[in-house]
Amino acid sequence: MPRQTYLCAVVTFVACLVLMQAGRATPLDLSSISGPAIVKQLMHLATFSDDPNPAVTRLIFTPNDMEARRYVRVLMRDAGLSIREDPMGNIYGRMAGSSSTGAVVTGSHTDAIPLAGAYDGTLGVIGAIAALKALRAAGFRPERPIDTLMFTSEEPTRFGLGCIGSRGMVGALSAKTLDAKVDINGTTFKDASARVGSGGSSHEAILAGTRVPDGAVSAFVELHIEQGPLLEKEGLQLGIVSAIAAPAAFRVSLSGDGGHAGALLMPDRNDAGLAAAEVALAVEEATLAAGAIDAVGTTGYVQLGPNTMNSVPREARLEIDIRDIDAARRDATVEKVLKSIERIAEKRKVRHRVEVINQDPPVTCSQKVTAAATEAAEELGASHKSLVSRAYHDTLFMSQIAPAGMIFIPCRNGWSHRPDEFASAENIEMGVKALALTLAKLAGSAENESHSEL
Amino acid sequence: MPRQTYLCAVVTFVACLVLMQAGRATPLDLSSISGPAIVKQLMHLATFSDDPNPAVTRLIFTPNDMEARRYVRVLMRDAGLSIREDPMGNIYGRMAGSSSTGAVVTGSHTDAIPLAGAYDGTLGVIGAIAALKALRAAGFRPERPIDTLMFTSEEPTRFGLGCIGSRGMVGALSAKTLDAKVDINGTTFKDASARVGSGGSSHEAILAGTRVPDGAVSAFVELHIEQGPLLEKEGLQLGIVSAIAAPAAFRVSLSGDGGHAGALLMPDRNDAGLAAAEVALAVEEATLAAGAIDAVGTTGYVQLGPNTMNSVPREARLEIDIRDIDAARRDATVEKVLKSIERIAEKRKVRHRVEVINQDPPVTCSQKVTAAATEAAEELGASHKSLVSRAYHDTLFMSQIAPAGMIFIPCRNGWSHRPDEFASAENIEMGVKALALTLAKLAGSAENESHSEL
Structure with missing residues (x-):
């Protein structure tokens, strides 16, 4: 390479470096963040x-x-x-x-x-x-x-x-x-x-x-x-x-007839609390059945009525949260849970109502x-x-x-x-x-x- | 029977009736009860x-x-x-x-x-x-x-x-x-x-x-x-x-580690609410297994903590009531439930505590x-x-x-x-x-x- 060509290349390279530096934003001093x-x-x-x-x-x-x-x-x-x-x-x-x-x-x-x-x-x-x-x-x-x-x-x-x-x-x-x-x-x-x-x-x-x-x-x-x-x-x-x-969140209300915990014999019961127990377990089962680590399902809120030791639960209100990063898979899990709720309600002779709180994508x-x-x-x-x-x-x-x-x-x-x-x-x-x-x-x-x- | 003897018997009988009547308390007039x-x-x-x-x-x-x-x-x-x-x-x-x-x-x-x-x-x-x-x-x-x-x-x-x-x-x-x-x-x-x-x-x-x-x-x-x-x-x-x-009544506390309903993956959970669901169903199962119409078992009270839709339940408190007219049979049902609680707590990795409220004969x-x-x-x-x-x-x-x-x-x-x-x-x-x-x-x-x- 001739000497002039070499010098020209060096000058161009240095000029480029200077220009590149000028093109960058001044580096920010964030040392005040403690x-x-x-x-x-x-x-x-x-x-x-x-x-x-x-x-x-x-x-x-x-x-x-x-x-x-x-x-x-x-x-x-x-x-x-x-x-x-x-x-x-x-x-x-x-x-x-x-x-x-x-x-x-x-x-x-x-x-x-x-x-x-x-x-x-x-x-x-x-x-x-x-x-x-x-x-x-x-x-x-x-x-x-x-x-x-x-x-x-x-x-x-x-x-x-x-x-x-x-x-x-x-x-x-x-x-x-x-x-x-x-x-x-x-x-x-x-x-x-x-x-x-x-x-x-x-x-x-x-x-x-x-x-x-x-x-x-x-x-x-x-x-x-x-x-x-x-x-x-x-x-x-x-x-x-x-x-x-994103979660699909829904509220489930289950109602039976309640009664006295001593007097109401087992065959005559339609215990809303036991139906709720089965629903919570069904949420877990459906979530695990999705077979994906990103699928999670939770029954985080449960309220029984009258909720006293000596009464067969007449009411149960559940709030259920099911999430996934795959919307279709999440919605399939939700469907499975809703079917389980129907089945459990029928088996236990309790009335049921499901209200979707949100089902955001x-x-x-x-x-x-x-x-x-x-x-x-x-x-x-x-x-x-x-x-x-x-x-x-x-x-x-x-x-x-x-x-x-x-x-x-x-x-x-x-x-x-x-x-x-x-x-x-x-x-x-x-x-x-x-x-x-x-x-x-x-x-x-x-x-x-x-x-x-x- | 001679006539005198007959008369004597009649007189004695009548006298007895009179005495019996006198021996009764005056009949009470309860007609004021409405x-x-x-x-x-x-x-x-x-x-x-x-x-x-x-x-x-x-x-x-x-x-x-x-x-x-x-x-x-x-x-x-x-x-x-x-x-x-x-x-x-x-x-x-x-x-x-x-x-x-x-x-x-x-x-x-x-x-x-x-x-x-x-x-x-x-x-x-x-x-x-x-x-x-x-x-x-x-x-x-x-x-x-x-x-x-x-x-x-x-x-x-x-x-x-x-x-x-x-x-x-x-x-x-x-x-x-x-x-x-x-x-x-x-x-x-x-x-x-x-x-x-x-x-x-x-x-x-x-x-x-x-x-x-x-x-x-x-x-x-x-x-x-x-x-x-x-x-x-x-x-x-x-x-x-x-x-x-008479009831045997006891209180069961179950504690897991809780966590966020979206972020805590299923394999990492020890959900106290699901353990509680299984305990409630175990109470029913043990009671039915007693095979007696007089045996009744109820989980009438359930309280989860923090009890919000977007949290895995960390705490569950249950109150359970088991009754029978046969004390030995009732106590056997209680024993069965207590064993189930141990088994469920171990399986779900939750801590548990049982407190007997009463177990009257x-x-x-x-x-x-x-x-x-x-x-x-x-x-x-x-x-x-x-x-x-x-x-x-x-x-x-x-x-x-x-x-x-x-x-x-x-x-x-x-x-x-x-x-x-x-x-x-x-x-x-x-x-x-x-x-x-x-x-x-x-x-x-x-x-x-x-x-x-x-």
Whole structure:
């Protein structure tokens, strides 16, 4: 090679390197994200609980839920976010972008089922606020606005329906459905929200005020503990969720004639409690018969009536949850269970009624979001894998209006929905850093709009 | 036969007839006992209920129970009875006798399990007061005093133990046992009774003040609806109880590890709810295997924790009741159930704990009482038969201190512990007349003390 040609090649190569460097966004300094500091906030949030810690019980619109909401607002304000709340009580904290539309949204929930733990949902709220605070501290100015969300009632405990807030936001909830949902005291969502100074004149008005306009969201990503054992077992730091299994949930009412536990002879009984026992076992049997590790079936709620030791149960109410990542296989399991209920009711001479609470389709996550999260994991040097979320999340509904995905961190033994639920400060820190970087990638930098799609 | 001898025989025979007639107590006029009037009182009592009529829910020491107690006192006062109440809240209404000891006692309970009916227990309280009122109206003056009793907490609903009042009266309840019983809010019997202005400084003091002195009771008889179908099926008016089946009652706690209904895979579960389902079915199986119509087994109470649709049950608490008139056979059924619990707990990898609530021996009724009741039935021209009580009653405990028995009347379809429990005014009237006459026979007439044992 002649000397000039050689020099030209070197100059070109160096120029290319300089240009490539210029083409990259300035590396973000996320060192302000501190796992222990976020854990401290999670532990403070956990103190707002109807049961003593470590157990956390926080039903929507109860005094402890209102305390939790207040605390979330304090953290949002401290992170410099502008706060608004829709009529369903979904709280938005916004980091403004250079453009005002196509927001990148992140968030999760802070409500907790009875005797749950301190990490489910809360990490995706507190962690998202910490991520935006760090992006601001790093001098990052997004092209698209970034919203952190605290969703209302992801857990179905109070009104028998999960993800009420996100269903409302995406238009996946009718006023008629919401009219029919009441809590244990017969209180509607409207009345419960009115009591805490929220809501609207009707469920229709509440839903209209909650609905997100078309195109308002360009991407959604949720940070969450895995609630399963896979990441911990394989020693990995992050999970990039490829699909979300969705539950078919239904309520079964069985009624017999009841009677005195001493006086009613065995041949004369139609015991609703024993019919319920057989139904619960049939759910397990049908789920196992699906022959897939992704198929799970649970009878999590049972209420007998009159439910006293010396009475033959006259009524039994069950709530059954069947999930799979394969919609057809899940629905086949549901069919099998429904047939078993018919058979058991006939055999035991009890009357039965089945009400479908929801039967939402499973979701495949957006390639756009999983790619951004995977790049973030690689840039952070975090070990990671692609996996399936077997739990239900607001992401399931947000995916109906925008490309959506999730980032998981490991939790101890895969435990969740129990007081000893736990995620380490190290894993939390890595999860929040990954979320921050993913949000930055999806929102794009206002300084470098031509590379906003990197 | 010579004429004189013949005359002598005739005179002797006539003299004998006259003497025999004189030897009989004056026939009692019980026409003041009115079935419809008693039904009216029962319906008024039923209005004191936590659930709308026809359902009756009346737990001990609740506001509605206190209203019922007030009404019972009004009726006792109206019947001319002198009223006292022991520290457990057992209310006595006394018709004085010419002697002051060896009282003949009758009575039953007015508390009601959730969604029960208007006749169980209440008939034996309201009916007994009506019987004494009628005896007084008929001019009957007893040799022995007659007490009508309203027993405290025959139903086990509030404190998980039945017949608390009668157990206390006969010394079949220890302060230690009572200390350990709490209601759903953790309230003890002592505190619950203190709140309604009853009770004492300790369970020991309460029990000491409740205990009936030796010899204070000479006989006990309880009027009750059958709570079974036999009398109605055979078209009979009265049942004279020969024996009372007694329950073995125990509480079973099962604990698994719980978890999220979506995330916890089937092979990793130890579902306490499914273990409970198998235990309930094992109770039925063991009871049927006893091969006796008198053997009954019931899992009447089930409580799961956390009991939410999207959680694998972590805890299950069951209350099981197994009865038989044959103590050995009943205990063999209990043994079989306990072995099943061990097997199920091992198979499902759940922890288990069994606590025996009571395992009282069945009772054979006193010949003295059944004879008096049978004579009463015959004198009234009532069709009757001897039968077994498969339900539990305060009589079971009263039999520990005095000859005891029961009188049953038919109830529709044998239904009890349900809102459509029903007994006709005609049957109620005959039952109360039979009770009045039985009490008169057992107490003896002050006018004719030599025939007090008739």
